[in-house]
Amino acid sequence: MGLVICAPTPSFACNRFSLTSFGALYISDVQKEDALSTYRCITRHKYSGETRQSNGARLSVMDANESSPTILDSFQAGEINAGQSIELPCAAGGYPSPTVRWLKDGRPLPSDARWTRRLTGLTISDLRLEDSGSYACEVTNSFGSKEVSGQLHVIDPLRVTLSPKNLKTGISSTLFFTCSVEGSPEYSISWYRNTEPIVPDQHMSIQGQHNDTLQITAAQKLHSGAYQCFATRKGHTSQDFSIILLEDGTPRIVSSFSERVVNPGEPFSLMCGAKGAPPPSITWTLDDEPVVRDSTYKTSQYTLSDGLTVSHVNVSSPLIRDGGVYRCVARNSAGSAEYQARINVHPE
Incomplete structure (x- = not known):
């Protein structure tokens, strides 16, 4: 079995052998000694590493006869995501060796570092939407010419x-x-x-x-x-x-206030903290009546990054009637929890 080694420095022999992205081997400027080798392809599984080897093939090399070009491999149409690479195959035979010209939308390809002309075809890397169009490969020698063409559609990848x-x-x-x-x-x-x-x-x-x-x-x-x-x-x-x-996101009270006695006019603040999933909302009552935010009662509520919901009731200038049983109730879609304590407002 013949083996072509192309490292560390490519030789003339290496330049004559081309392997396409889809696994085809092409030999240019065929020599008689190329018939002395047996050619096989070996595949390796991307993930398992398992290798498989094909049957051997021999090459028959005959004296060259003048002939018009033939296209050995071609393309028709393709759709591919922007940012990827593609090879448009156009491998040609004939004697004398034909010259190859590529056209895009009927015009010669402009100079672009992303486009690489190879023996086996045209490789386009880092595809862009504007690379979409009709591509044609013309092969010509002194005995004639052939052409193959196809459409390339570059699409914006889904995100x-x-x-x-x-x-x-x-x-x-x-x-x-x-x-x-x-x-x-x-x-x-x-x-x-x-x-x-x-x-x-x-x-x-x-x-x-x-x-x-x-x-x-x-x-x-x-x-x-x-x-x-x-x-x-x-x-x-x-x-x-x-x-x-x-x-189970049923709310639970994790911090609260305690019973106390305050003097009339002496401001006080009550705090209630609760956790649950989703984070609960907290409401307040005084003797079973809703605490309404006004000039006497100031309420606030916020949720910390750890999911703790904190609510405050601030009473700036309490009167005797502002004493009673204060209750905080934490609710979410999973249920509720409550806590209560008495706050007495009366002179010492």
Whole structure:
């Protein structure tokens, strides 16, 4: 079996042998000694490393006869994402060896470092949308000419964003996922959970003009998992994913106030902190009547990065009637929790 080694420095022999991106071997300026070798191709699996070897082939080399060009390998049409590379094959035979000329949309190719003319065809790297068009390969010698042409369509690659990301929330929540797609139009969207296609049911529905929204109503613990959104167009696919964790998110009071006695006119502040999933909202009552924000009562609420919701009631100038049982109630879609204590307002 003959083996051509092209390192460290390419030799004349190496320059005569060309291997295409799709596995074809071409030999230019064929010599009689090329018939002394047996040629085989060896493939290696990308992931497993397993190798396979083809049957051997011998080359018959005869004296050259003058002939018009023949095209040994050609292309017709192709669609590819921008940013990738492609080889447009145009391997020609004939004697004398034909010259090759490439045209784009009927004009000779301009100079561009991304375009490489090879014995086996034209290689275009870092494809751009403007590279789309009609490509023609003309091969000519003193006995005639041949031409092959085809269309190249460069498309903007699909880009998918699924939101929200890595969501942790409570059972019974209503969730919305949005699959945003940029790039080529006329795509289709499909949804998966834990690698299985999502089948709409009483809890899960797929909505939107392009099926770009997934709604989960009254979510249960079994709805936890990895969600994927796939956008597909003519065999081109892009996807994004989100991890959802559903837990018992019933609120719980984690910080509160204690019973006390204050003098009339002596300002006081009450604080209530609660956690839950989703983060709860907190309301206040005084003797079972809602505390209304006004000139006497100032309320505030915020949620910290760790999910703790904190609420305050500030009473700037309390009267005796502002004493009583203050209750804070934390609520979310999973349930509620409350805490209460008496604040007495009377003179010492």
